[in-house]
Amino acid sequence: MNTSIVLxxxxxxxxxxxxxxxxxxxxxxxxxxESSMMSLAGKFAGILLVQLPGDNVxxxxxxxxxxxxxxxxxLAQLSDAPPMADSGREHSIELVGQDRPGIVHEITxxxxxxNVNVQELETTVQSASMSGENLFMAxxxxxxPPNTDMEALxxxxxxxANELMVDIELEI
Numbered sequence: 001m002n003t004s005i006v007l008x009x010x011x012x013x014x015x016x017x018x019x020x021x022x023x024x025x026x027x028x029x030x031x032x033x034e035s036s037m038m039s040l041a042g043k044f045a046g047i048l049l050v051q052l053p054g055d056n057v058x059x060x061x062x063x064x065x066x067x068x069x070x071x072x073x074x075l076a077q078l079s080d081a082p083p084m085a086d087s088g089r090e091h092s093i094e095l096v097g098q099d100r101p102g103i104v105h106e107i108t109x110x111x112x113x114x115n116v117n118v119q120e121l122e123t124t125v126q127s128a129s130m131s132g133e134n135l136f137m138a139x140x141x142x143x144x145p146p147n148t149d150m151e152a153l154x155x156x157x158x159x160x161a162n163e164l165m166v167d168i169e170l171e172i
Contacts, residue, residue, distance in 0.1 A: 002031075002051045007064070008075040009037075013044040020070065021048075028060040029053050036120070049079075089144045090119070093157075097166025099125050099136035106164065107138075110156045117143040136166075 011017050018037065025032055030052035037046030052060060057078070064074045095107065104123065111118060120141040128135040144153070154170055161168040 001054050003054045003057050004033075004079040004081075005050045005052065005057070005060070006077050006079050007046075007048050007050060009044070009046045009048070009072060011044045011072040013039045013042055017044050017072065018046075020067065020072070021074075024060070024063045024067065025050055025052070028056040028063065030056070030060065088146055091142055091144055092171045093138070093140045093142060094169045094171070095136070095138040095140075095166055097136055097161075097164060098128075099134035100164075103136055103164060103166070104138070106160055107140075107157070107168070110153075110160060111142065113156070114148055114153050115145050116148070116153070119143055 007021075009017070009021060022032060030050045033049040033051050035046060035048035037044070037048070039045075061076055064076055067074055093107070095103070097103070104121075108118060118140055121138065122140075123136065123138045125134050125136050127133070144150070150172065157168050157170055
């Protein structure tokens with residue numbers, strides 16, 4: 001029986017990190033199932049889901065620990081969570097506006113109030129083409145429970161957009 005393991009990886013960015021990690025996974029009969037990785041401020045960071053035979057878990061964890069000598073920090077956690085229920089709805093949110101502290105906190109506060117689960121969040125800050133001011137952009141993939149009052153959620157997001165003077169679009 002296969003075991004699911006979620007890995008979080010952080011290292012100074014350099015060529016070969018993904019190869020080293022994938023070699024350890026392959027050596028223990030693992031399957032690289034899902035991942036999201038990127039380079040930020042000279043660091044490489046990633047999260048991934050690995051599935052491998054249960055008998056190989058102990059040796060796999062020891063091999064991951066050995067990667068520390070190569071400058072890689074790996075946090076591994078077993079996961080026995082069942083797949084998310086199909087009764088909910090998956091949507092996305094797009095946000096664009098002038099950058100300022102607290103935007104992510106404000107929007108995720110509303111989502112949490114409605115018991116919405118953030119599945120994926122990507123953000124970036126870039127210079128606006130005309131004004132040169134910092135423009136904050138976010139894309140989130142969210143899971144909305146089936147009993148959610150969509151009109152109330154949409155209204156709260158619109159109120160926040162007006163308060164922050166940003167564009168927030170909930171794709172339904």
